[in-house]
Amino acid sequence: MTRAGTLTGVPGLAWSDDGQATLGGPLLELAERLDRRFVALARGWEAAEVRFPPCIAAADLERIDYFRSFPHLATFPVSLDAGEDNIGRFTGGAPVGADGHVTLTDLAPVVAVLTPAACYHLYAHHRGQRFDGAAYFTTRATCFRRETHYLPLERQWSFAMREIVCLGTSGETRAFLDRATTEVDALAIELGLPLAWAPATDPFFRPSRNPQYLMQLVEPTKHELRFDDRLAIASTNLHHDHFGRAFDITRTSGAGDAPQPVHSACVAFGIERWLAAVVHRFGSHPAGWPQVGP
Amino acid sequence: MTRAGTLTGVPGLAWSDDGQATLGGPLLELAERLDRRFVALARGWEAAEVRFPPCIAAADLERIDYFRSFPHLATFPVSLDAGEDNIGRFTGGAPVGADGHVTLTDLAPVVAVLTPAACYHLYAHHRGQRFDGAAYFTTRATCFRRETHYLPLERQWSFAMREIVCLGTSGETRAFLDRATTEVDALAIELGLPLAWAPATDPFFRPSRNPQYLMQLVEPTKHELRFDDRLAIASTNLHHDHFGRAFDITRTSGAGDAPQPVHSACVAFGIERWLAAVVHRFGSHPAGWPQVGP
Numbered sequence: 001m002t003r004a005g006t007l008t009g010v011p012g013l014a015w016s017d018d019g020q021a022t023l024g025g026p027l028l029e030l031a032e033r034l035d036r037r038f039v040a041l042a043r044g045w046e047a048a049e050v051r052f053p054p055c056i057a058a059a060d061l062e063r064i065d066y067f068r069s070f071p072h073l074a075t076f077p078v079s080l081d082a083g084e085d086n087i088g089r090f091t092g093g094a095p096v097g098a099d100g101h102v103t104l105t106d107l108a109p110v111v112a113v114l115t116p117a118a119c120y121h122l123y124a125h126h127r128g129q130r131f132d133g134a135a136y137f138t139t140r141a142t143c144f145r146r147e148t149h150y151l152p153l154e155r156q157w158s159f160a161m162r163e164i165v166c167l168g169t170s171g172e173t174r175a176f177l178d179r180a181t182t183e184v185d186a187l188a189i190e191l192g193l194p195l196a197w198a199p200a201t202d203p204f205f206r207p208s209r210n211p212q213y214l215m216q217l218v219e220p221t222k223h224e225l226r227f228d229d230r231l232a233i234a235s236t237n238l239h240h241d242h243f244g245r246a247f248d249i250t251r252t253s254g255a256g257d258a259p260q261p262v263h264s265a266c267v268a269f270g271i272e273r274w275l276a277a278v279v280h281r282f283g284s285h286p287a288g289w290p291q292v293g294p
Numbered sequence: 295m296t297r298a299g300t301l302t303g304v305p306g307l308a309w310s311d312d313g314q315a316t317l318g319g320p321l322l323e324l325a326e327r328l329d330r331r332f333v334a335l336a337r338g339w340e341a342a343e344v345r346f347p348p349c350i351a352a353a354d355l356e357r358i359d360y361f362r363s364f365p366h367l368a369t370f371p372v373s374l375d376a377g378e379d380n381i382g383r384f385t386g387g388a389p390v391g392a393d394g395h396v397t398l399t400d401l402a403p404v405v406a407v408l409t410p411a412a413c414y415h416l417y418a419h420h421r422g423q424r425f426d427g428a429a430y431f432t433t434r435a436t437c438f439r440r441e442t443h444y445l446p447l448e449r450q451w452s453f454a455m456r457e458i459v460c461l462g463t464s465g466e467t468r469a470f471l472d473r474a475t476t477e478v479d480a481l482a483i484e485l486g487l488p489l490a491w492a493p494a495t496d497p498f499f500r501p502s503r504n505p506q507y508l509m510q511l512v513e514p515t516k517h518e519l520r521f522d523d524r525l526a527i528a529s530t531n532l533h534h535d536h537f538g539r540a541f542d543i544t545r546t547s548g549a550g551d552a553p554q555p556v557h558s559a560c561v562a563f564g565i566e567r568w569l570a571a572v573v574h575r576f577g578s579h580p581a582g583w584p585q586v587g588p
Binding site for chain 2: 108
């Protein structure tokens with residue numbers, strides 16, 4: 001196996017200094033095959049596919065306390081204030097310096113965040129809705145996370161994430177994660193990747209001051225599937241009724257009781273990291289890669 | 295046919311005030327089928343598929359004078375300066391106001407722009423390269439264009455664009471556009487969409503002061519395929535050697551002459567606008583939509 005951080009010579013991979021990857025050839029094909037495989041997994045729950053926009057309303061993230069927990073990771077899409085004078089000042093100056101940095105003039109109001117995790121959209125999308133049974137969804141998104149350092153395919157400013165999400169009762173979300181864990185294990189064996197699950201915490205800002213982080217330590221709700229004991233290529237996440245309460249999404253019990261806040265859980269796949277795992281394990285020549293059906 | 299701007303009731307379409315669409319159900323399936331059809335078209339040239347990152351270096355756009363021509367359209371991805379004090383000030387204030395606007399503190403250097411057109415990446419990607427024959431590529435990108443108003447599927451802050459690009463001699467790029475025009479015409483007839491080509495100009499900032507705009511008036515290099523005489527759902531663009539010169543991409547003649555700056559041309563498809571055209575023409579019920587193979 002190759003060592004961490006040595007993936008720049010992979011055919012079909014081009015790497016930008018700002019932490020982003022270009023994919024072509026067999027590497028792009030492998031990414032697409034893996035994603036189709038995750039979608040096939042999702043079909044086992046008859047999950048409905050949804051395509052969300054590339055950004056999410058800041059007000060929706062505020063509602064789930066995102067800016068207290070992960071402000072350091074956020075990337076905001078901003079435009080110049082549309083006034084002609086303001087834009088004239090921008091173009092009339094030196095918009096881009098020799099260092100490649102942009103000098104912005106006045107900004108229009110900033111209202112959104114580039115999607116930090118694919119499934120957040122789903123909860124906002126279903127706000128105020130009531131479900132009478134468990135509901136399953138799948139979505140893929142380009143996610144943005146600003147980090148202090150980047151590594152090709154392993155740690156990127158932008159990357160592709162596929163998620164499968166369950167909205168249901170506490171029991172339904174736990175059963176969903178049990179089955180998802182079993183099925184992902186089977187996939188790992190089929191692909192010949194050395195992977196193991198481990199409890200994990202999210203990368204909170206000032207973790208020791210954040211009650212949600214302390215909760216995760218006490219009762220792990222996140223488990224990562226780690227390649228070579230270090231690189232998380234998938235995770236399962238149990239949210240209890242956190243998103244249900246935040247967005248007033250409810251679930252009837254069937255016993256005639258009042259609707260309760262829905263529980264939710266998700267399994268997430270970091271597509272570029274699966275590429276990294278395949279290349280580390282089987283080398284950069286596509287002939288050595290495992291077949292990925294269907 | 296429905297009138298412009300009346301598409302909010304389409305099943306599978308959800309619309310955000312900030313000009314972005316969520317797609318699900320048969321509408322998402324139609325979007326995917328259309329994209330696969332455009333890819334099938336690209337295969338006619340054996341075009342290589344490439345997946346670029348969601349943003350492009352500002353320095354690359356500066357090189358093609360983007361910020362003088364389209365500064366009003368640009369959306370920049372920005373993050374907070376990573377200093378803990380700065381981020382603490384952000385979280386300690388009220389990050390998101392009651393109006394949904396974010397109050398940012400100090401920003402990290404801004405180095406990129408969210409992709410404004412899918413093909414720009416290709417020229418930057420091939421900088422300094424020499425081609426010995428015509429080369430064809432296809433790529434799909436989520437593009438961002440800030441506008442003064444938005445309409446579902448017709449005019450969005452973010453939208454999907456599929457492009458097919460030719461790098462070659464002047465003759466090769468013109469032959470590419472001729473053939474692309476013919477093939478897209480055949481597709482329009484097959485789908486039963488009332489479409490017609492018209493010369494067009496790009497939406498320059500202060501157009502009358504921009505020599506590139508004046509050039510486009512004198513010798514049209516852009517043609518739009520318009521639905522119902524108003525909505526451009528595809529375009530062909532002849533760039534001469536503009537991008538070849540900007541990124542030092544060259545093409546040998548085969549006659550032993552020195553390599554010349556490569557010419558380029560592209561055909562671009564705005565995927566949501568094709569959805570809009572289908573829905574306007576055939577109604578919002580999927581049973582009435584044309585079959586889109588393969």
